[in-house]
Structures are given as C-alpha cells and as structure tokens.
Amino acid sequence: MSPLLDVRDLSVTFHQGDRDFAAVDKISFTLSEGRTLALVGESGSGKSLTALSIVKLLPPGAELRGQALFNGEDLLSCSEARLQSLRGEAITMVFQEPMTSLNPLHTIERQIGEILQLHGMRGAIKMRARIIELLQEVGIPDPAQRLSAYPHQLSGGQRQRVMIAMALANRPKLFIADEPTTALDVTVQAQILTLLKDLQKRHNMAMLFITHDLGIVRRLADDVAVMQHGKIVETGPVETIFSKPQHPYTQMLLAAEPKGEPPPLDLGAKVILTADDIKVHFPIKRGFLRRTVGVVKAVDGISLSVREGQTLGIVGESGSGKTTLGLALLRLISSQGKILYLGQQIESLGFKAMRPLRREMQVVFQDPYGSLSPRLSVADIVAEGLIVQDKGLSFLQRREIVARALDDMGLDPKDMDRYPHEFSGGQRQRIAIARAMVLEPKFVVLDEPTSALDMSVQAQIVELLRDLQKKRGLAFLFISHDLKVVRALASEIIVMRHGQVVEAGEAAKIFNDPQSDYTKALFAAAFHIKADVSDAVSQ
Amino acid sequence: MSSAQFERELIFEGPTLAPALPAQGLIALSPINRRRLANFKAHHRGHWSFWIFMVLFGLSLFAEFIANDRPLIVSYKGELLFPIFRDYPEEKFGGFLAQTDYRDSVISDEIQSHGWILWPPIRYSYRTINRALPVPAPSPPTWMLSAAQCQAAAAKVLKPGEPNRGCRDIEWNWLGTDDQGRDVLARLIYGFRLSILFGLILAAISSIIGIAAGAVQGYFGGWTDLLMQRFIEIWSSLPRLYLLIIVSSFIVPGFFVLLGILLIFSWVSLVHVVRAEFLRARNFEYVNAARALGLSNGKIMLKHILPNAMVATLTFLPFVLNESITTLTALDFLGFGLPPGSPSLGELLLQGKSNLQAPWLGLTGFIIIAAMLSLLIFIGEAVRDAFDPRKTLA
Numbered sequence: 001m002s003p004l005l006d007v008r009d010l011s012v013t014f015h016q017g018d019r020d021f022a023a024v025d026k027i028s029f030t031l032s033e034g035r036t037l038a039l040v041g042e043s044g045s046g047k048s049l050t051a052l053s054i055v056k057l058l059p060p061g062a063e064l065r066g067q068a069l070f071n072g073e074d075l076l077s078c079s080e081a082r083l084q085s086l087r088g089e090a091i092t093m094v095f096q097e098p099m100t101s102l103n104p105l106h107t108i109e110r111q112i113g114e115i116l117q118l119h120g121m122r123g124a125i126k127m128r129a130r131i132i133e134l135l136q137e138v139g140i141p142d143p144a145q146r147l148s149a150y151p152h153q154l155s156g157g158q159r160q161r162v163m164i165a166m167a168l169a170n171r172p173k174l175f176i177a178d179e180p181t182t183a184l185d186v187t188v189q190a191q192i193l194t195l196l197k198d199l200q201k202r203h204n205m206a207m208l209f210i211t212h213d214l215g216i217v218r219r220l221a222d223d224v225a226v227m228q229h230g231k232i233v234e235t236g237p238v239e240t241i242f243s244k245p246q247h248p249y250t251q252m253l254l255a256a257e258p259k260g261e262p263p264p265l266d267l268g269a270k271v272i273l274t275a276d277d278i279k280v281h282f283p284i285k286r287g288f289l290r291r292t293v294g295v296v297k298a299v300d301g302i303s304l305s306v307r308e309g310q311t312l313g314i315v316g317e318s319g320s321g322k323t324t325l326g327l328a329l330l331r332l333i334s335s336q337g338k339i340l341y342l343g344q345q346i347e348s349l350g351f352k353a354m355r356p357l358r359r360e361m362q363v364v365f366q367d368p369y370g371s372l373s374p375r376l377s378v379a380d381i382v383a384e385g386l387i388v389q390d391k392g393l394s395f396l397q398r399r400e401i402v403a404r405a406l407d408d409m410g411l412d413p414k415d416m417d418r419y420p421h422e423f424s425g426g427q428r429q430r431i432a433i434a435r436a437m438v439l440e441p442k443f444v445v446l447d448e449p450t451s452a453l454d455m456s457v458q459a460q461i462v463e464l465l466r467d468l469q470k471k472r473g474l475a476f477l478f479i480s481h482d483l484k485v486v487r488a489l490a491s492e493i494i495v496m497r498h499g500q501v502v503e504a505g506e507a508a509k510i511f512n513d514p515q516s517d518y519t520k521a522l523f524a525a526a527f528h529i530k531a532d533v534s535d536a537v538s539q
Numbered sequence: 540m541s542s543a544q545f546e547r548e549l550i551f552e553g554p555t556l557a558p559a560l561p562a563q564g565l566i567a568l569s570p571i572n573r574r575r576l577a578n579f580k581a582h583h584r585g586h587w588s589f590w591i592f593m594v595l596f597g598l599s600l601f602a603e604f605i606a607n608d609r610p611l612i613v614s615y616k617g618e619l620l621f622p623i624f625r626d627y628p629e630e631k632f633g634g635f636l637a638q639t640d641y642r643d644s645v646i647s648d649e650i651q652s653h654g655w656i657l658w659p660p661i662r663y664s665y666r667t668i669n670r671a672l673p674v675p676a677p678s679p680p681t682w683m684l685s686a687a688q689c690q691a692a693a694a695k696v697l698k699p700g701e702p703n704r705g706c707r708d709i710e711w712n713w714l715g716t717d718d719q720g721r722d723v724l725a726r727l728i729y730g731f732r733l734s735i736l737f738g739l740i741l742a743a744i745s746s747i748i749g750i751a752a753g754a755v756q757g758y759f760g761g762w763t764d765l766l767m768q769r770f771i772e773i774w775s776s777l778p779r780l781y782l783l784i785i786v787s788s789f790i791v792p793g794f795f796v797l798l799g800i801l802l803i804f805s806w807v808s809l810v811h812v813v814r815a816e817f818l819r820a821r822n823f824e825y826v827n828a829a830r831a832l833g834l835s836n837g838k839i840m841l842k843h844i845l846p847n848a849m850v851a852t853l854t855f856l857p858f859v860l861n862e863s864i865t866t867l868t869a870l871d872f873l874g875f876g877l878p879p880g881s882p883s884l885g886e887l888l889l890q891g892k893s894n895l896q897a898p899w900l901g902l903t904g905f906i907i908i909a910a911m912l913s914l915l916i917f918i919g920e921a922v923r924d925a926f927d928p929r930k931t932l933a
Contacts, residue, residue, distance in 0.1 A: 332830055351835075358833030371824035375571065375846045385832035396557075403557035413556045419570055435828065 002072070003030035004206045005054070005174055010066035010076075012049050012058065012230075023049050025230040026066070031223075033173070036200060036207040038217040038238070040253070041227035042454040043425070047210045050227070051176050054208075055087050070174065089119045092167035094160070096179040101163055102151040108135075108162050109147040115169045134165040139195055156318075157188035161195070168199060175200065176208045181216070185317035185481065190525035193220055212455065214253060218242055219529045226250045256456035258488040260466060262311055265491040265506050269307040272443050272475040273329065273361075278302045278337040280321070280328050280499075298324040299335070300499035306443060309469060311476040313490025313507060315483060317522070321499035322479045326445040329477065330361055341443070359389040362436035366448035368428035372420040378431055379416040382406065385439045405438040406431070410464065426457035430464070437468065445477045450485050462488050483526040487511055495519050578925040585921020592914045599732035606661035606725035609641055614654035623659075642667070644696070662710060663722035665729040665882035671696050673709065676720040677890070677897040681711040715899040717890050723903055729882035731907065734864050737794070741801055741863040746852060748802070749809030754840050754848065756810070757817025764814070771807050779804040780869070787875045797876060801866055808859055809852055816848040850926045857919030861912055868908060884908055 012024040024046040031037045041047045052058050054068050054075060068075040070091065075083065087093075095101050102111060112131045121127055128147070135143035138161040151159055160180060167175060177196065181189035197220055200207050209221060217224055218238060225235040226249065234247040245251045280299040283292040299321045306312045314322045328335035331346060331354055339347040346357060362385075365371040372381055382402045386393060393401070403413035409430040420428055429449060436444055446465065450458040462485055469476060480486050486493060487507065494504040495518070503510060503519045514520045524530040568576065580586050604611065609622040620627060622641060629636040632649050639646060642662065650656055663669065672678045673692030681689075689706035697708060714723035752771075756764045786800050820826060821844065829839050870876035871885025872892075884904055891901025 327827075330831060332827065355833040358831060361831075363828065363831045365824040365828060367824055371828050373825045373843055375569065376842075377569070384829065384834070388833045388838075399557040399560075400555055403555075407556050414558045416558065417560075422570075432828070435832075439832070 003032045004071060005031040005208070006067075006069040007050075007054070008067040008069070010050065010053060010068060011064070012046070012053050013063040013065070014061060015063070023062070023230050024053065027225075027227070027230075027232045029225050029232065029235060031174070031206045031208060033206050034200075034204045035222045036197075036209055036220055037223045037225060038221035039208065039210045039225050039227060040212065040214065040217055042212055042253075042456065044229075045227040046230040047227050048178055051093070051178050051208060051210050054176065055091055055093065056083055057093075085119075088115055089170045090172055091174045091176065092170070092172040093176040093178065094163050094167050094180045096182050099156065099159070099183070102159055104151050107148050107150055108154070111162070112166050112169055115166050119170050130169075131165075134169055135162070137168065137199070138162070138165045139191075140165075155188075156184055157192060160184060160188075160192055164192075164195065164199070168203070171203060172205060174208065175205045176210075178210045179212070182211075182213075186483070187317065187521055187525040187531075189216075190529050190531040193529055194531040196220070214257075214455070215529055226253065252456060256459045258450075258459045258462040258485050260463070260488050262466075262487075262489050262491045262507065263309060263470070265508075266307065266310060269309055271305050271307055272342060273477075274303075274305040274338075274340045275329055276303050276338040276340075278325065278328055278335050278339070280324050280333065280335045297499045299328060301337075302494070302496070302499075302501060304494060304504075306475045306477055308442070308475050309473040310492065311469065311478050311490045313486040313493040314477065314479045314496060315481070315486055315493055315522075316496035317481055319498075320496040322481075322496050323447055324499075325496070326363070326447050326477060326479050330363055330445055332363075355388070359385070359439045360442045361445075362439060362441040362443070363445040363447060364429075364432050364436050364449045367452050368425050368432055369452070371432050372428055374420055377417050377419055378406070378423075381420070381431060382416075382435045382438050385435065389439055401438060402434075405434045408437065408468075409434045424457075425453050426460060429453060429457075429461055433461075433464070433468075437472075440472070441474070443475045443477070445479065447479045448481070451480065451482060458482075458485060465489060483523065495522070575925040578927070579921050582921035582924045585917045585919075585924070588914045588917035589921065592911075592918060595731070595914075596735055599728055599735070602728045602732050603659075603664075605659055606663055606665070606722070606728050607659045608662060608664040608667040609639075610656045610658050612657040613641075613650055614656075615650050616653045661713075661722065661725055661728075663712075663725040665726045666721060666880055667725070668720045669710070669712065669716055669722060670720070671709065672716065672720055676716055677718045677894050677900060678712065678716045678720070679897065680713060680715040680899055681706060681709065682713075683715075683899075714903050715897065717887070717900060718894050718897070723887070723900065726882045726887065727884075727903060727907055730884045730887065731911065733794075733877075733882060734867060734884055734911070737798065737867050738860045738864040741798055741805060741867075742856060742860045744798075745802055745806040745859065745863075746809055746856065748806040750813050750845075750848065750852060752806065753810040753813025754817050754845065757814040757819075758821050758836065758840055758844065760818065760821070764818075768814075771810055775804070775807045777804070783870060784873065784875050787870070791878065792876060793878060794881075797867070797870070801863065805859070805863060805866075808862065809855060812851040812855060813848045816851055817844055820844040820847050854919070854923045854926050857915045857922060861915050861919075864912070864915075 007030070008028050009026045010024060010028070011022060011026050014021045014023055027050065029037065039047045039050060049058065049062075053064055056064070056075065058064060064076055066076065070086070075086070109128070109131055112134060113127050116127055116130060121130065131147065132143045135146060140146055140158060140161055154162065180196070181192050184192065193216060196207070199205070211217060221238050223236065224238050224241045225232045226241070226247065227233070228249045234241065234245065234250045241250060242254065245254055278299055279297070279301055281295040281297050284294045284296060285291065286293045302325055304312060314325060316322045324333065327333045329339060331339070331349070335347070337347065338345065341357060341361065346354065349357070379399060379402050382405055383398045386398050386401060403416060406413045406416055411427060411430050411434070420431065423431065433449070449465070450461050453461060465476070466489060468474060476489070478486060478489055490507045492505065493507045493510055495502040495510070497518055503514065503516050510519065511523070514523055598605065603623060607623060611621070611623050613620040613622055615632065622639065627639050629639045629646065632639060632646050634646060641647060641656070647656065671692060673681070673684055673688045684706060686705050689709060690703050693703050693705055693708040697703060712722050712724070714727065716722055717726065752767065756767045783800055787797070790796055792800070817840070826839055826843050829843055834842075867876060868885040868888070871883040872889050874889065876885055877883050884907065887900060887904040888908070891897070891904050894900055
C-alpha cells in the first residue's frame with residue numbers, strides 16, 4: 001500500500017539579507033493511513049515549519065522546494081484553489097494556542113458550522129445535529145447547551161476540544177497536530193491526548209504529531225522522526241527509537257530528563273523564611289464607584305517554611321496561585337499574614353525598609369526572553385543589583401564581580417558586553433540566575449525557571465541550581481508545574497490548588513505515595529500521561 | 540555611606556576574569572541603535588530630507604551673516620570694525636545719529652573713501668525697508684521688472700553723470716518686497732529660523748512634560764491614571780485656538796509668552812502614547828526583576844521603561860514639531876501671534892492674502908512652509924522606520 005503522505009526532499013529557505021538560511025533542509029518521510037508519526041525536536045529545529053509547509057501556510061518570505069505527495073498528488077505544486085478545498089476537508093490542523101485559535105466574537109456553533117458549510121453541508125437542522133454529534137465525540141459535556149457559548153466561557157482544555165471538533169468535522173484523512181497540548185495543564189493534556197488517540201483509532205486517520213515532549217511520543221506515536229537544525233537525524237518505529245537510539249542527538253534527548261536527587265530533608269536545618277496563613281485576595285470591583293463586590297482568592301491561607309540548603313517545591317496547575325504566593329513572600333505584592341525572614345517580621349515593612357533585605361531575597365523568573373531588558377548589556381543587567389545594594393563598589397570592582405558571577409554560571413565572562421538577544425534561551429536563563437546570585441542571597445524564589453526551555457537545557461539548569469545550592473547553602477522556593485523538575489530538586493513539596501494546600505510534606509513520601517485524589521491524578525497525568533477517570537481534576 | 544565601607548578594598552584571588560573594557564568611539568552606540576541608524580539611512584527619502592533640513596536649519600542659524608543691513612567687517616581709516624557685533628555711533632563716520640545706517644549712501648561713500656566694506660550676501664535685514672523701490676510696495680522680484688522700471692529706479696540711486704545700466708545698478712530684491720517695502724528673502728530666512736526654533740523648543744518642552752505625565756499615569760495606574768486621564772480628556776477638548784486668541788488679546792504676545800500659551804495645550808499630545816507604553820511595560824518580567832533587586836520606582840521608570848517609551852516619543856517628535864510650527868503660523872496669520880514686525884511665515888501668508896496683486900508673497904510663503912513641513916514629515920517617516928521593532932529586533 002502506498003503511503004497517504006509522502007514527503008520528499010522538502011526544504012524551507014529564508015532569505016536574510018544576502019544569506020540564505022535553510023530552516024528545513026531536505027527532509028523526507030512517509031505516513032500511512034491509521035498511523036501516527038511524531039515529529040520530535042527542540043525549539044528551532046524546524047518541526048512546525050515542516051507541518052505548515054505541507055499545507056502551504058508558511059510565513060511570507062519563505063521559499064519552498066521539494067515534494068509532498070498526498071494520495072499521489074503533489075501539494076506543493078497544486079493550485080491555491082485545490083489546496084483550499086483540501087485544507088479543512090482532507091487535511092486539518094490543530095495549533096498550540098487554544099486561547100487565540102478561536103475567534104472570540106463567534107459562538108462555537110457558528111465556528112464549527114462555518115467549516116461544515118465551507119465544505120458543502122447545507123440545512124440548519126442537519127448542521128446543528130452534526131455539530132452536537134461532533135462536540136459529543138470530543139467529550140464536551142452537555143453539547144446541546146454549549147452551542148451558544150463563546151470561547152471565553154470555555155476552559156483551555158475545552159477550547160482545544162472545540163478546535164479538535166472543528167478539525168474532525170469533515171472526517172479528514174490526515175490530521176496535523178502542532179504541539180496541541182503544550183499550553184495546557186498536565187491533567188488536561190492527558191485527557192486531550194487520550195481523546196486524540198481514541199479518535200485516530202476510530203476514524204483510521206493518519207496523524208502527524210509535532211511535539212518536543214518525548215513522554216507524549218512514547219505514549220501516542222507509532223513512528224518517530226527526530227529533527228535537529230532542520231534535518232531529520234533519525235527515524236523509525238517508536239520502540240526502536242526509545243530502546244536503541246542510534247544518533248547521538250536522539251541519545252542526548254532521551255537522556256535529557258532532569259536527573260539526580262535532591263538533598264535529603266533535614267528538619268534541623270536553619271529556617272530561613274517562614275510564612276503563616278498567607279492570603280492574597282484581589283477585590284473584584286464593579287460600577288462607577290468601584291465598589292468591591294467580591295474577591296478572587298488567589299492565595300488563601302498558606303503556611304510554609306524554607307530551610308537553609310533545602311528546596312521547597314510549590315506544585316500546581318495554572319491558576320493555582322503559586323506564582324502569586326512567591327511574589328507575596330518576596331513582598332512584591334501586598335498580602336495578609338505573617339512573614340518571618342530570619343526571625344525578622346517583614347510583612348509590614350515599607351519599600352525603603354525592604355531594600356536592604358532585597359539583597360538576601362532574590363527571584364528568577366520563568367521567561368528568559370522577558371526577564372532581561374533588551375536595551376542593557378549583560379554586564380549592566382547583572383551589575384544592576386550591585387549598584388543599588390552595594391554603593392561602595394567602584395565600576396571596575398563591579399565588573400570583576402559580574403565576571404566572576406557569569407563564570408560561576410558557566411558563561412564566558414568575555415561575553416559580558418554583549419546584549420541579551422545574542423544569547424540562546426538557556427544562556428539567558430543563566431544570565432538571569434547570575435543577576436540573582438551576584439548579590440549572594442540566602443533565599444531565592446525560582447518561578448518556573450525551566451518551563452520556557454528545551455528539555456536538554458532544562459536538565460543543565462537543574463544541575464546548575466543544585467550545585468549552587470550545595471555550594472552556598474541556599475534556600476530555594478521552587479515554583480513549577482513540571483513535576484519531573486520538582487522531583488529532581490525539592491526535598492519538600494506543597495501541592496496547591498485554587499490557592500489552597502492540597503497536600504504538603506516530604507517530597508519523596510508524596511511522590512511515592514500521594515494521599516489526596518487530586519495529587520494522585522496530577523502525578524498520573526504528569527508521569528504516565530494517564531487521563532483521570534474520576535472527577536478529581538474536573539474544572 | 541560610612542567611610543569604612545567606602546574605602547573597603549576588594550581583594551580577588553586568582554587572575555581577573557573581567558575582559559578589558561571595549562574600545563568606544565566618540566559616541567558609543569548599542570547594537571540596537573546601530574541597527575536603527577542603518578534603518579534610518581536605508582530610508583533614502585527621509586535620510587536626504589534630514590540632511591537638506593539640517594543644512595537649511597544650520598544656514599538659517601547664521602541668518603545675521605547672510606542677510607543683514609550692517610556690514611560684516613568695515614575697515615575705516617586703518618581700523619577694523621565689526622558692525623555685526625557692535626553698535627557704532629554715526630559720529631565715528633562723520634554723521635550725527637546714535638546708530639549708524641550703513642545703507643545710507645553718505646555713510647557708505649565716506650567709508651569707501653577711507654577703507655572698505657564687507658557686506659553679507661543680502662544687504663537687508665528682516666526689518667530693513669528698501670527706500671529706493673523701483674515700483675511702489677509691494678514691489679515684485681527685481682528679475683521680473685521691465686528694463687524701463689529698472690532704469691527709472693536706477694536713476695534715483697545713481698549720482699548725476701554716471702551711466703544708467705538699468706537693473707544692474709539697483710539693489711536686488713530676489714523675491715520682491717512686502718507691502719512695507721521689506722525684502723521677502725531676508726524675512727524668509729529669519730522667519731524660517733524663528734519657526735523652527737519655536738517648534739523645537741515647544742516640542743522639546745511639551746515632550747518632557749508629556750512624557751513625565753504619561754509615565755506617572757502608566758506606571759502607577761489605578762486612581763492616578765483614571766483622574767489624570769479624565770482631566771486630559773477635558774483639557775484637550777477645550778477649543779484651544781479661541782482660547783489662544785482670547786489670551787493673546789490681553790497679554791502682549793512675545794516669543795516666550797506665546798511659547799507658554801501654546802505649551803498649556805500641546806503637552807497632552809504625547810501623554811497617551813507614553814502612558815500606553817508604561818502600562819504595558821510595568822508588567823514586564825525585567826521590571827519585576829528590577830523591583831526584586833530593590834530599585835526605586837523612579838530608577839525603574841528611567842532605566843527600564845523610559846527607553847521603551849522613548850521609541851514612541853521619538854517617532855512622534857517630527858509630527859509634534861510640525862504641529863507646533865503650524866499652530867504658530869496659524870496664529871501669525873490671524874494676527875494674534877508674534878508682535879508686529881517680527882519675521883514670521885504666517886504674517887507673510889497674511890500679506891499674500893491681502894495683496895493678491897502681488898503673488899510672490901503668497902507663493903513664497905506657501906512654498907517654504909510646504910517644503911519645511913514635507914521635509915519634517917519625510918524625516919518622521921524615516922524615524923518611524925528606524926524604530927520599527929519588526930525591523931530592529933527581528
């Protein structure tokens with residue numbers, strides 16, 4: 001049987017000034033009906049461009065070469081009109097971001113109906129029945145009631161389900177999913193993946209699945225193609241790739257999961273920071289006079305203590321209030337409840353009074369692209385805290401301290417006069433960590449410091465953080481939704497949901513034997529990509 | 540700061556790691572600014588406009604050396620005199636007035652016979668009245684006169700017995716004179732300088748006020764923002780031209796009074812752009828990081844957010860400049876602007892309107908204002924291109 005999709009020597013080239021840059025470089029692969037091919041690679045490897053070029057939805061300026069045979073017909077050379085009739089009918093796509101993929105001004109009935117109408121369905125009653133059927137198929141509860149809902153009334157997972165319903169509306173032969181679960185919480189991710197797998201089986205679709213997450217690949221795919229720098233470096237059935245990877249890059253990817261053990265929990269270590277019954281409530285204001293009509297309880301009564309040389313992990317899904325908690329502990333937003341730093345009460349200190357303490361309490365943010373000012377050189381960024389906190393230093397002394405900090409983070413001090421945009425994501429995160437560490441803090445809040453990074457870089461950053469902690473006896477508050485990273489770093493964890501503690505205690509104990517239903521479901525989804533069947537995680 | 544801390548010596552073990560400071564030229568440009576400069580130069584029309592404008596503006600700054608009714612240097616009886624910088628009483632040259640009128644033929648003949656005179660290219664200042672007009676004011680550009688008119692005019696200035704060579708013997712008014720007999724070209728040079736300087740000062744001061752107001756609004760948000768926003772909405776919906784007319788009817792409007800009056804309204808034009816930038820940027824992670832490092836609000840605004848807001852501001856600046864110049868011209872045209880006698884483009888237009896038989900007045904005014912505003916718009920376009928984040932940060 002000839003394959004449904006046969007891609008031969010596909011290249012995507014961008015012209016940048018006088019240079020040509022091949023984002024996708026002569027790749028070939030095939031995909032048969034009823035199979036799932038996972039295109040795996042780190043950011044910038046060209047995997048999304050490959051998917052987009054199959055349906056010719058490339059950004060302007062890209063030059064396309066090669067062949068993509070779909071049922072023997074070359075998609076790259078056929079007319080735009082023919083492509084339009086194929087897109088949404090025989091070939092459909094689902095994108096990463098469910099928040100922006102749906103038009104916010106249309107009801108879901110209208111959005112799904114549009115696809116049906118475009119590809120030839122007529123009659124309001126017939127159409128409504130089909131839409132309800134589709135919504136049911138993708139697991140939207142009470143589909144008949146949800147028809148008139150607008151996207152903002154749905155949760156992220158439900159929106160992605162609607163996107164899938166739209167993609168399935170015309171029974172496509174080829175289904176392209178471009179990181180469809182990356183923006184979702186792990187529990188929702190597990191549900192969506194289960195749904196996709198199920199639908200693919202039922203309709204015997206071919207699925208091209210693009211992802212950076214090897215855990216998903218192992219569970220979902222039949223075949224794997226590993227991409228690096230625009231080339232496919234290895235391809236084969238999923239079992240072979242995972243058991244006997246040939247190419248060094250594949251081996252590196254497989255070995256990239258954050259490893260290692262956190263230091264054992266030591267309840268006798270010096271307590272650096274304690275917080276008692278922290279509450280952060282945001283008032284909801286309405287009307288002309290801005291009267292408070294209610295509160296959003298972002299953090300609702302959390303108590304914790306962080307010890308020297310130990311990491312407290314805060315785990316939770318998006319919207320659980322974990323970042324807000326971190327900012328409150330650093331007194332960057334106002335909160336209620338007692339905060340003790342080395343025995344000193346700090347919850348009522350003003351901005352000026354907090355300033356000397358800022359030196360000892362630092363923070364590293366999630367997005368290494370957003371957390372470095374693009375207008376300052378690396379030396380200026382790292383030295384910024386020194387200028388405020390240590391006014392006695394001369395310019396050259398500061399420069400030397402900065403150089404040493406960069407060296408400690410594994411960066412070349414010679415690059416200190418360059419600008420952030422010249423560095424990769426991982427290097428930028430090291431710069432952000434250097435900025436916090438140069439002040440020699442005692443307590444550091446790490447707010448998802450690895451989430452925006454590629455898997456292999458994540459592992460390096462985790463390694464770096466653990467080393468720093470060991471050398472300097474730092475107390476970390478590690479906020480993350482990524483349980484694998486937390487397991488590698490935290491000796492103690494708190495599982496948060498809706499601003500409250502679900503479970504707290506020694507990390508090893510909780511990971512081995514979670515008590516609450518929610519924690520169990522969370523771990524199953526994160527470690528085994530298993531959807532929860534009870535309603536512990538329902539939103 | 541205790542002195543002990545100030546004098547603390549840091550001793551590093553091992554070799555120094557910091558690289559030598561990069562060599563810096565006269566103006567150190569960050570890579571982003573270098574790319575912006577390249578973008579600006581790539582916009583050819585804007586780049587050319589910029590240089591043409593700079594040359595014109597640079598020349599007009601030395602208007603006194605180009606168009607003046609006083610000589611640049613006078614050598615009289617072996618003494619070098621600089622009338623352009625100093626007032627000499629006419630006694631020095633045998634006259635009786637407190638100030639010397641060098642254009643008077645008695646004085647110039649006296650000097651010529653005892654030395655020499657170096658005149659600027661145009662021997663009229665903006666307020667010099669040509670008393671030997673070939674035809675009654677407004678008189679047309681000299682090159683438009685007929686030979687008979689020239690000869691009649693030349694006969695008035697020539698000494699009896701000298702041969703009459705017509706137009707070659709009279710002083711030229713390249714662009715004619717206005718209805719008070721003043722040279723249009725001289726007034727144009729001074730008027731151009733006045734308009735641009737006025738526009739620049741107004742744009743600069745209103746930018747400073749506008750940026751400060753927008754920054755405070757955007758950064759602090761909440762009630763501060765709400766109240767200031769409502770105030771600005773009301774303030775900017777006042778009919779400013781009528782108010783200006785009313786105010787200038789009971790204050791004698793000079794350069795700085797007018798500047799002050801226009802400033803009352805012009806500062807609002809930048810506020811909303813800067814406010815929007817600050818609103819956006821105050822939630823950036825690097826701003827949060829700076830807060831966590833202990834930087835004060837003022838420092839964060841200056842160092843981290845202002846550079847972002849400056850992009851919007853600089854992009855708008857040529858247009859704000861244009862607006863300032865147009866407002867001044869409009870006021871002058873209506874007769875509520877600069878005091879009578881000042882060289883002003885608006886007044887030139889007004890003269891053109893009231894002397895339709897003298898088209899050179901209106902045409903000159905129109906062409907120079909149109910050219911000046913177009914140049915600024917082209918520069919503005921190039922600046923906008925230069926700061927386009929899609930071009931610089933891509």
